[in-house]
Amino acid sequence: MQRFVDLTLNGVTNGMIYAVVALALVLIWRSTGVLNFAQGAMAMFTTYIAGAIVEHRGSYWLAIAVALGSGAVIGAVIERTIVRRVENGPVLNPVIVTLGLLVVLEALAGIIWGGGLRSFPAYFSQLGVVVGHDRLAFSHFDLYVMVAIVTVLVALVVLFRFTSLGLRMRASAFAPDVARLLGVRVGRMLTLGWALAGVVGALAGALVAPELLLSPNYMDAVFIYGFTAAVVGGLQSPLGAVVGGLVVGLVLAYVGGYLGSTLEALGALAILMVVLMARPQGIFTRVAQRQV
């Protein structure tokens, strides 16, 4: 029982991280129809920047703020300078371009900060909390991860549901031409969507770094699980991304715990295959039905 509880707690914490990565992918997919394969690499890069600030005796919170800010800048710059040029071409072009960005960002990080492992501070204790006589697989740091992610989720819901900026962004994603006719500056909204995704991804990068340690490709696995989560959720739905993240987190925790940690990646592959065979549109996406 104790083991089950531990694995579940582990799965939920990791799942939240995958959910955030999935959410970043959904934000971009929904608005620009581009699957951003560089999302993990962008997060890796911003976390290196944060790490550099901590090393130069900056505070942890300053480092996090700079990471999120640079996530926004990197996202916006990539959209403005690169993605905008390939958006309207063949569908494969943005895929190749974002894959290229992934390679470039990882190489760049290697050149600037070296290829070796670097530590990243956790700020809160990573020791499990003791309840009764048992030490749970849930630390103060895990609690902080949860609170940070839930805060971001709530902020995004408020932004999209209750503000006019969010309304403009949704309209630009659903029907760019109609939005334009209503005076929405759609181009700006797309840039903003990429910036937001950059912020959300940067948060995920900084939150997993203490456990995984920094290296140029430390986000690769996280990205793949986040990508799986996004596909499970249907790529269109932010709620789907969050649920998908939790599903992937839990399944991987159980697979890793009961069947062996080497099977985790296979577990993700299995989820992906099952979902794609049973519900190719994802669990949370309604297939668009046109009324005539």
Next chain:
Amino acid sequence: MAGLTVSGLSVDYGHVAALVDVSFEAELGAITAVLGANGAGKTTLLRAMTGLVRPRAGTIRFGDKDLTGRRVEDVVRCGVAHVPEGRGVIEELTVEENLRLGSLWRSRRTRRGYDEVFELFPALAARRHRHASTLSGGERQSLAVARALMARPEVLLLDEPSLGLAPIVTGQLMRRLASLSRDEGITVVLVEQNARSALSIASAAVVLNLGRVVVADRPQVVAADAQLRHHYLGF
């Protein structure tokens, strides 16, 4: 002040000329009907007027403002609202969100209140918090027009608002448009295949054929010309 003036407008789609040297003036505060068969260039004309397609030649002016070559978002900010063909409501948003979206570029003081458009289109009030995907064809058309009105436009470009509507609903819509134009002085350019109902409320008519203006005259004159009616208007 001059009205909405289109002069020498030409649009090409590749090697195909969609509009050739189209000129007309829509009088301020009046309804100008643009009529013609399918493929006459009516939709292209509206799309060129709002900057959705780039004309090869010609100018579009509204009062002292030159709209030619401006971006769609900026044409809208000159007070020109365009209700596209096929309604263009955003199905994923609620009725109220669609309406709000229409008013966002205006300052709060200039925006129209929801109550005012609900008075004009009472059916929408009951559906206020429903998704636009649940609306009927007539309700969608009402929503599209109501949404354009939210920003208190000076010019309203309507592309086939009667398309797919029952005759009674079309009649209602036309009467509302007529009173809107009269009461608020909105300049309306009404593109219609349903020539008879459009002519009934218009104070000027432009007939297009194969991208060229065949005739621009008072609606009575157009309606009285049997040959014109027979060749281009189908009634």
